[in-house]
Amino acid sequence: MQELKDLAGVIGLATWDQETYLPRKAEGARASQLATLQGLYHERLVEPALGDWLQSARGLPLDEQAMVRVLTEERDRAVKVPARLVKELAEAQSLAIAAWKEAREKNAFERFRPHLERLLALRREQADAIGHGGERYDALLDNYEPGMKVERLTPVLQQLRQKLTPIVEAICAAPPPPDVFQGQRFAPDAQWTFTLELLGKMGFDLDAGRQDKSVHPFTGGTHPRDVRLTTRIQESTPLPAIYGAIHEGGHGLYEQGFAEGHFRTPIAAAPSMGLHESQSRLWENVVGRSLAFWQQLFPRLQQLFPDALGKVSLHDWHRAVNRVERSFIRVEADEVTYNLHVVLRYELELELLRGNLPVAELPGAWNAKMQSMLGVSPPNATLGVLQDIHWAWGEFGYFPTYALGNLYAASLFGAACREVPGLEAAISRGELAPLRDWLRERVHGEGFRYYAEDLVKKVTGKGLTDEDFITYLRTKYSALYGVKL
């Protein structure tokens, strides 16, 4: 277990470095190094002796039982997929990534089409190798959201979609907030300073982690004492740096919050990508876009950018960071429309996997869904079906975890408010430690003892639901936009 965790940590380092400090000409070298490490990891994981040991493990204490369960599940998946298929997938992925980049540059979905078809065929084969009860998507979803099934997920996301549509319509009919950033410049050094202050306030331990810059913000690292965040800085607006830092900081707190007794074991891990995302979204949106949060912090931001923000009111700032728009791009979407972008992808990839939607018809289906769900139609494939890298990686089943993150975030924050007296008042005084401590105790410290939904149920008293999220949106946005939701 420890050796596997160490290897995973080193893979994390090599990946982090690839996105932050790797010299340009070393890309090929790094690809081989990562392939070698992943090969060694796989080889170790499928060793028959480990399988025998896992099978014979009996009468262990609870945490050790969980370790055996998590490792057994990971190992079973690895054993079931033939080495030939793993290799074919890796090759198809790298060809698909290159074709996707070219297709984006040329706005030509056709160049990407055969690669996507190939990846789908391979992933279907992989799903069959792993095994499923008739729904191939379940076998892939399990990679990211262990225990979750299409049968459970679809009704929740359908209901979410139905509730969101009128909310978006009502908000977008109201007058938009003022653009406080137009024509302003925000010095990169001051942005950097502010993001580090934010991480400090959130309780991210900068002696057990760090922040660097990368084109796309991400959280990586090698160990709960070595958690690496990145953010990106744009001179025309401080929002990408601020919300990049808070979002990744939320992921980072999760990683730093695993119990010390679980380090170097398979349960020093989040039970799912959705639950991991719940932590980033909780901090980014529920906390980081709240009025309480900015009461203390906006004056500090004004101090750092007196020319640009000196005359902006707290109220206008709060509205500016909560601007809702019908837009093309998921990663730039606000928290109200965001889940619609996700549901769209979920519906499409489910049909792709089932074979009900031919790849050639995907761009048309995408645009039609954009029109019906978001009321806009992308002018080209780059702003539409080609915008995300996930399918080029052959990752089907990843998208819904983003929506799960948003739903879990609202439910968990609701529970925190019930259990921690004066939580929102503390936040408005700039005190984030009570929330961080509660999350550490109730969520982070549990590691992968339970499946995501079971853990959420244990903490909030109910499992996956859109209710808390919808209530949160209605309360917040009816006040912000002066509309009845």
Next chain:
Amino acid sequence: MQELKDLAGVIGLATWDQETYLPRKAEGARASQLATLQGLYHERLVEPALGDWLQSARGLPLDEQAMVRVLTEERDRAVKVPARLVKELAEAQSLAIAAWKEAREKNAFERFRPHLERLLALRREQADAIGHGGERYDALLDNYEPGMKVERLTPVLQQLRQKLTPIVEAICAAPPPPDVFQGQRFAPDAQWTFTLELLGKMGFDLDAGRQDKSVHPFTGGTHPRDVRLTTRIQESTPLPAIYGAIHEGGHGLYEQGFAEGHFRTPIAAAPSMGLHESQSRLWENVVGRSLAFWQQLFPRLQQLFPDALGKVSLHDWHRAVNRVERSFIRVEADEVTYNLHVVLRYELELELLRGNLPVAELPGAWNAKMQSMLGVSPPNATLGVLQDIHWAWGEFGYFPTYALGNLYAASLFGAACREVPGLEAAISRGELAPLRDWLRERVHGEGFRYYAEDLVKKVTGKGLTDEDFITYLRTKYSALYGVKL
């Protein structure tokens, strides 16, 4: 071969990161990760199938023969040392490092003594396991300087010592150069800019490598296209940054200069630490402290530091960077006295290994040799016998490679001057490419096709000798100090 090279690259990354960006609290985690990687490397290396394959390899082209030879030698050493001893050594090293740090802080050699005794005992055992012809030191030296033997090395270093002593005496009797740094301040940003300009001029490819900061400058990285240098910056003088960058840049050019056909094989490597050091010392001292080098570059340095250096003459600057002093600390020593520091350590560690010098008597022996060789006596153990980390790592046989580097550097530069017309004139115009290209063709590109001394003989027409180095010192320093040498 490729897998081993990839693993070595990743070990390089994890080590580099440890010295540059690792969060403070992650030290323990990184130690486990490195131990796991090293364990995997060892396990792969000693696999019987690899041994069989290496033994059966026949009729290969020359480069492939060299690959088999280098890997066979590495593997034989690994196979011969029992796993128990490897583990005991690793444990003894980490205890010794901790004790050494404490001993330095408290100026108390006694705290370190039992650890050094233990390391010596283990290294003797290791030398016996590897095998030797009666001189255990040879088996250890072979780790760093393959093919070199005490029998060959001792007379060269003894002669060097004898020639250096009167040279040091004569120089130190002459008036010292002026101190151009006193009371000045050198902005760190401008120092950093200058070091990057220097690396660019040397032809170090910053798209296939990078420079960062660390407490002790070093060269690391993962691949010839991913070479990582560090330097350190001191506000009171730019010399550590400048000479750190040039020295590590010399190492870095070697690493970047391996032939592309050798990448991911055992011969994309220097044949010895001494030859590697010859490249850093050639650039640092023979080139980087020459008048020709500064003719073009000193005006640029003055431009960056007008207040501090605007009124300093080129002549005074050249003298300032070549100040010779009898000093306590090896790493701060000038190029004239430096080899005496090395010979002192070589003589002592040879006697320690042979069992002729009890560890308890080491501090006294150190001080006596300092007095007789350098004419100074360290006031305490921290400035004396405890100054270097090498013995705390249990590294016996490493020190002489520094002296070999200096000797080879002078011989190689002599050959370059003979073969490249107008080389020194080019350097004085700031053109360093002709030298770099010559080194790449004659030294770097050869990789580990030959043992170090054989390669030097192939390039210069003669093997290891102190003649070129002594001639270089006499010519340079008789002019600089106005003394007859």
